[in-house]
Amino acid sequence: MRNKLTFKMNMPEINLYIVIIGIASTILLFYNLYIGCLFFFGFVYIVAHNWRITNIRRKEWTNYIQNLSLDIDETTKKAILNLPIPLCILEFDGSISWYNSKFNDMVESPDLLGVNIDNIVKNLNLRKVLNENKEMYTDIKYKDREYTIVYNVIKNEKEKNAKYLMMLYWLDKTDHLNLQKQYEDEQNSMMLIQIDGYEEVLKSTDEDKRPLINVEIEKMLTSLETESKGALKRTSKDKFVLVMNKKELKKLECDKFSILDKIRKIDYGNNLPVTISMGIGIDGDTVNENLKLASGALDLALGRGGDQAVIKTKDKSVFYGGKSKAIEKTTKVKSRLIGHALREVILESENIYIMGHKYPDMDAMGSAVGIYDICKSCNKFANIVLEETNESIEEFTKRLNSMDYYKNMFIDQDTAIKNCTKNTLVIVVDTHRPNHTECEELLNISEKVVVIDHHRRGVEFINDTVLLFHEIYVSSTCEMVTELVQYMEDNVKINKLTAEGLLAGISLDTKNFAFKTGVRTFEAASYLKKVGADTVEVKKLFNSDIKDFITKADIIQSSKIIDNNICLAYSNAEIDNINIVIAQAADELLNIRDVEASFVLGKKGNKIFISARSLGKINVHVLMEKLGGGGHIDMAGAQVKDVSLQTAYKMVQDIIEENLKEDK
Structure with missing residues (x-):
């Protein structure tokens, strides 16, 4: 109102x-x-x-x-x-028509009128600014200063014909970038250091020399502390914590963590080399988060065999070192403890699925059947998830299917997924990567997962397991399963064919007991022989036909020697079991004098299979990891999709040559 x-x-x-x-x-x-x-x-x-x-x-x-x-x-x-920032006005041909005093001070030239801007700063795309008709930004470096150039187009209406000019504002961001770099350089990184196989190394040394090894290790780490301006603390007899800033860590990266090589040279009569594993956590939001990242990085380093440094952020992991083989542990306490725990988990489960990796070999299938027999000895029925067979396991699966003892053992993926629940026990053998398993969906459904594997750990890993048996120094997963059979609380009785499958897996991964063979490997083989494994029948599992021999001959003929000690070859053959043939060919190529490593490629469908073998001096696991694969220091592989054989061959060759440059 x-x-x-x-x-x-x-x-x-x-x-x-x-x-x-x-x-x-x-x-x-x-x-x-x-x-x-x-x-x-x-x-x-x-x-x-x-x-x-x-x-x-x-x-x-x-x-x-x-x-x-x-x-x-x-x-x-x-x-x-x-205006407190440099400013200049340009014609669209790039000539300077006006500038302020700050721009003149920046350029330090007496007369700039009419000078083309290209004579001062190169690669300014002025035409693009006119076409876009909006503000644009360009970052440049000029006279050791960093600038952001802001382009602004103006129209002069006073002219008879409208005239366009361009204003360039030069924003100096050098001090801001320097401050940002200083902030990043001063961020703390957390480093956890562990001496690999500490007890075994000391036992391999005379008692009077053992203190000297300890003193030498601490002396080198103290030197690292001083050089990196960090803070070192010994937390136990074989573990240290080192805190340093990011700038010093970058220096260690540029040096490729030479501390690993220095410690490896410690020699006081020790039969086993002294090596350390380093887990570094950086870029966490808090110090505690960096500590968790460092702990995860150390687990990765140890899971890959030790003697290496792993830098872990929230997004990725970077690896350095890894030149030494893992030290074999003579104690079987862990196998006994895992065997007891596995038995308890099996007894608590009603539904049990066992699976290996895609394109399973005899190590995966032999260990899966070994676990099947363990379940059967516990009066529990288990299924092995297998979508389709391949040449490497075809003979073995035929024998399994012909016996009533293994009746209805195999099921396909769809059936397994349909019947799987969160209480289903899923036992994964011979792999630890989720996307490499026979049926990854089972891992998402089940809350009870057991992993038994011997491969060097990669970035991808099956998490939240109820039981993890991961030993990278062991020759094969079949050896691990054989020890579980031996040392479970109750005497487990295994079938003769199961024993032959386990022995075949050990033979495959050790190349007939030539590689990665320790005392425990022979003990496992001896036990399998004792329970009925027939070595002649095992050999028959690996028999090949004449086509395979011809293909291997062609591969050897295509061989190329790189740097006098690395053999690179390929096969154009269109055969179903090309992945097996190239693996066998890679083994054969190591018989050539002076050859330390071999790489063989073969194509099947839209995939390129790569098999890599080494006598131990060259770490083929690290090289194959760059292509998304993995394995061991002396035996590894990878698969590349949707590329030609020639492209994959060039990729492998480039990785080899890059590695050779780094080692020089």
């Missing part, structure tokens, strides 16, 4: 009063001539006075606007002239 009242009390415009007076004076002329004339003359005066005053005020307002525009123009000019 108050607003409405205010509206009614507002005074009308003055022109309305004049019109009312004019109408009133006209009406009065009809009723009273004298009074009407008086009012009419008053009306004429008011109109004339109003017209005069309006003109005066219009002129005053025009003058005010003009003066204000002049003031604004003058202020704008002064602001541009005194």
Whole structure:
């Protein structure tokens, strides 16, 4: 109501009063001539006075606007002239038409008018700015200073034909970047250090020399502390914590962690080499998060065989070192403990699935059947998930399917997924990578997963396992399963064919007991022989036909020797078991004198299979890991999809040559 009242009390415009007076004076002329004339003359005066005053005020307002525009123009000019950042105005051909004092100070040239901007700064795409018709930004480096150039197009309307100019603002961000770099360099990194196989190394040394090894290790790590300006603390007899800033860590990266090589040279009569594993956590939001990252990095380093440094952030992991083989542990306590725990887990489960990796070999299938027999000894029925067989396990699966003992043992993926629940026990053998398993979906459904594997650990890993048996120094998963059979609480009886499958897996991964063979390997083989494994029948599992021999001969003929000690070969053969043939060919190539490593490629469908073998001096696991594969220091492989054989061959060759450059 108050607003409405205010509206009614507002005074009308003055022109309305004049019109009312004019109408009133006209009406009065009809009723009273004298009074009407008086009012009419008053009306004429008011109109004339109003017209005069309006003109005066219009002129005053025009003058005010003009003066204000002049003031604004003058202020704008002064602001541009005194702008605290470099500024220049360009024609679209790049010539400088105007610049302020800051730009002149930046360029340090007496006369810049008409000079093309390309003579000062290269690669400024001025035409693109005109086409885009919007502000654009370019980062450049000029005279050791970092700038962001802001482009702004303006139109000059005063010209007869509209003229476009370009204003370039030079924002100096050098101090900001230096401060940002200083902040990043001063961030703390957490490093956990562990001496690999500490007890075994000391036992391999004379008792009077053992303290000297300890002193030498601590001396080298203290030297690392001093050089990196960090803080070192020994937390136990074989573990250390080192804190340093990121800048010093980058120096260690550039040096490729030479501390690993220095410690490996410690020699006081020890039969086993002294090596360390380093887990480094950086770029965490807190110190505690860096510690967790470092712990995960150390687990990765140890899971890959030790003697290496792993730098872990929230997004990725970077590996250095890894030149030594893992030290074989003579104690079987862990196998006994895992065997007991596995038995308890099996007894608690009603539904059990066993699976290996895709394209399973005899190590995966032999160990899977070994676990099947363990379950059977515990009066639990288990299934092995197998979608399809391949040449490497075809003979073995035929024998299994022909016996009632293994009746209904194999199931396909769809059946397993359909019947799997969160309480289903899933036992994964011969792999630890989720995407390499026969059926990854089972890992997402089940909450009870057991992993038994001997491969060097990669970045991808099956997490949240109820039981993990991961020993990278062991020759094969079949050896691990054989030890579980031996040392479970109750005596487990295995079938003769199961024993032959386990022995075949050990033979495959050790290349007939030539590689990665320790005392425990022979003990496992001896036990399998004792329970009925026939070595002749095992050999028959690996028999090949004449086509395979011809293909291997062609591979050997295609061999190329790199740096006098690395053999690279390929096969164009279109055969189903090409992955097996190239693996066998890679083994054969190591028989060539002076050859330390071999790489063989073969194609099957849209995949390129790569098999890599080494006598131990060259770490083929690290090389294959760059192609998404993995394995061991002396035996590894990879698969590459949707590329030609020639492209894959070039990729492998480039990786080999890059590794050779790093070692020189």
